[in-house]
Amino acid sequence: MGLLALALSLDHVPATDIALTVPFAAEGPGPTFNTLGDVEGTPVVDVEGAEVDPTEGNLNMTTVSVRTNMTLAQALGRWIGTGDTLVPLGQVIPPDVSEEELRRLNESAFVASEAAATVAAMNHLGLPTEVVVHDLVPGSAADGVLEPGDVITAVDARGVSQPGEVQDLVRARAAGEKVVLGVRRGERAFDVEATLGDNPEEPGSPQLGVLMTSQPAGDVSVDYNLNDVGGPSAGMMFSLAVIDKLSPGLLNGGRFVAGTGTIAEDGKVGPIGGIAHKIRAARDAGAELFLAPAGNCSEVARVDSGEMVVAGVATLDDAISAMQDFSAGRDVPACR
Structure with a gap:
């Protein structure tokens, strides 16, 4: 059985064993x-x-721990012996997602x-924050334009200090439109231009393709x-x-x-x-x-x-x- 804690970490089973497993996951x-x-x-x-x-x-x-790749006996054992709940596997692992x-x-x-969490804590404490690029979606508008570790300081000349502000400004545009991003990379500050793509999860919605995080501004x-x-x-x-x-x-x-x-x-x-x-x-x-x-x-x-x-x-x-x-x-x- 595969044991997961919030994140899904799937065990590979031999093809001959797949038929012996049930299409359910046990949550506990x-x-x-x-x-x-x-x-x-x-x-x-x-x-x-x-x-x-x-x-x-x-x-x-x-x-929550989630167990998958269970045989019928294992699934019944979790349900009867531990108080775990059984849910359809599709609720844990969507069938159309790799x-x-x-x-x-x-x-x-x-x-x-x-x-x-960082932004909420800083807001509570009255401390400023800034937006940091954590990762980029391959082939997206930001891929090749931004780099992990970049600080996004503005979108179309409007200052931003929280990821939600960047998202709101991007969503106010349309796929195919260009946006100008203010960026700080190390000691350098400059502007870059990106053409917004189409969000595959929300067709018709613009996508910049940046996984953003937040950090306190300054030395913290x-x-x-x-x-x-x-x-x-x-x-x-x-x-x-x-x-x-x-x-x-x-x-x-x-x-x-x-x-x-x-x-x-x-x-x-x-x-x-x-x-x-x-x-x-x-x-x-x-x-x-x-x-x-x-x-x-x-x-x-x-x-x-x-x-x-x-x-x-x-x-x-x-x-x-x-x-x-x-x-x-x-x-x-x-x-x-």
């Missing part, structure tokens, strides 16, 4: 990672170029989540160091870790807090999939408080969280307030 609790801790000696959230405030306790992001395309989509979602840098984990649902916990490291005091009160949720640049927390499995994972890991997206609260009500308190949060500020209230012994907005 995946590993949790303390965003305030280390992985293989490297900080999960690495902040450099600024004084980092000491942290304590946990801010754990949670994952393994490499799926990996790229998963990576794109994770990088976008990291960028949004934020890097996220989790391999083989993808998707957007770690965003809120990443953002909270950055805020904790760059602000005085203990954001979590030194307690064991876990959670999940997408994060937008403006700090809004979005719902995710697999909430029941993530709550089980956090409960079993010993979390005291779980931060769940408010949009998932109807599902949360059906999950046994044990002694762990589950708070419903709609924004980054809600999550911070819930941790403060919990640490002070006050009631939190229960997700029930």
Whole structure:
């Protein structure tokens, strides 16, 4: 069986074995990672170029493990013996998407989540950001024009500081139109021109073909160091870790807090999939408080969280307030 944690990492099976597998995937609790801790000696959230405030306790992001390439006996064993849920394989691996395309989509979602987490944290802290080119789509408008590591400073002479601003300005144009990008590459600043392509996922929509991330402007840098984990649902916990490291005091009160949720640049927390499995994972890991997206609260009500308190949060500020209230012994907005 292939074991996946958010990101899809498919096992190849011999052709003679394919007929023995079932078209289902088993979803269950995946590993949790303390965003305030280390992985293989490297900080999960690495902040450099600024004084980092000491942290304590946990801010754990949670994952869903997905098993594929199962025989009928293995699938039934997961369903009966572990509490995993079985879902059609097409919900996990779209039939018209190759393994490499799926990996790229998963990576794109994770990088976008990291960028949004950084922007949301910087906005909360009142610190400026800038847009960085992480990767380019081969054959796209930006391929051969931009390079990974370039900083995009403007689109058609309009200054930009967040990936979402670049996307909005590009989407306001049409495929085939030219845009002028302000770029900083090392110590050089210059303009480049690119002809927008047609987005294959949204025919008729323009595509620049840039996978963007965000970094604090100036000397501060934020890097996220989790391999083989993808998707957007770690965003809120990443953002909270950055805020904790760059602000005085203990954001979590030194307690064991876990959670999940997408994060937008403006700090809004979005719902995710697999909430029941993530709550089980956090409960079993010993979390005291779980931060769940408010949009998932109807599902949360059906999950046994044990002694762990589950708070419903709609924004980054809600999550911070819930941790403060919990640490002070006050009631939190229960997700029930």
